[in-house]
Amino acid sequence: MNKKISAGEFSVWLEEFTQTMRGLGEGSVPCGECVGCCTSSKFIHIRPTDRKAVDSIPKELMFQAPGLPDGHYLLGYDEKGYCPMFKKNKCSIYDSRPETCRQYDCRALAASGLKIDDETKEITDRVNSWEFGYSSVHDSELSNAVKLAVKFISENRNIFPDGFVPLLKGQIAVMAVRVHHIFIGHTMDSVREDTNSFASEIVVKCSAVNLNDA
Template sequence: MTSSAAEPFSAGNFQTWLGQITLAISEGADSDVPCGSCSACCRSSQFILVADTDVAARSVIPAELLFAAPGLPAGNHVMGFDAQGHCPMFGDQGCSIYDSRPQACRTYDCRIFAATGIDVAVDGHTEIAARVDQWQFELGAEGDVALAAVRAAADYVTANAQTLGLEYSATARALAAIQMTTQP
């Protein structure tokens, strides 16, 4: 279900969010995205990592939907999408395996694109991009400084994407920019 492009959604306090997404990136902590009725990332022709550690997900995802994950050790898989670009676990009521969904789904947070200004639409994810356009962070003076630092890192990553090997993924560029900003 798509949302009206004109309707803003609160993305929360920027610095609080930056702390949370840092934990999600570094430690795999779950994200807490106020998605509402949006399900764009489940319907955007994305390959979902089903890691060897995703025991609960593996117990409910049919084996025939899993393919060896390129570049990762044996035992890690990806799950593809159907002809409509939907995750095969996505149904009329949303995620059919929500309580057992892979960690990649638990950590996904499209606010990384609102924070970095990196356009996820260049990867063809136009519905996610429409949702990203609706996010509005609460800033304030300190938040402005933190946001400027993230944007500067994003500019660097974008300008050096090929050198960094990140030219094929807006998600990888956005995550790299945030890591660059928050790592000591």
């Protein structure tokens, strides 16, 4: 049994995380001693706008991101699966870390209701430890909307454009957060009555964002 850790009030977390994804917030996750995302063999997308990160990371550690325009890089990991900028048990460029790291919040997986089977044990344990607060009806409505978005996207992958729906659970969770407002006040039955319209609205909402980078 994982010891429960407060994830905050659901509505407050959702608003802050949404703002972070829009580039309007720095991202604030109560990680404590958890360093799972830094030690889990993850490639980190570094964008052209991550100027401080580019200046802080040795050039030989970055390589051009396949399929993306010049200026988009990937930062790999060492033989242990650790980010090369993870030193002395902490991020050595924390104040200059790339947007991808600022936006990573495993509470999105906790909010999604998905069964986690594609993350490391450390991240999975952390996800299972999060406990949101639901002090208002609005908190519950928002939580239901996120879970409904996850279920809709997962069950209807075939009606979206090829490659639109991410493969990883964490990316699906982030996509659901981005489009959750579409599902507020709905049930799966009401959504199934107009599946194509909901799918089209999701595509429009996400058209300007590469969700696979989340």
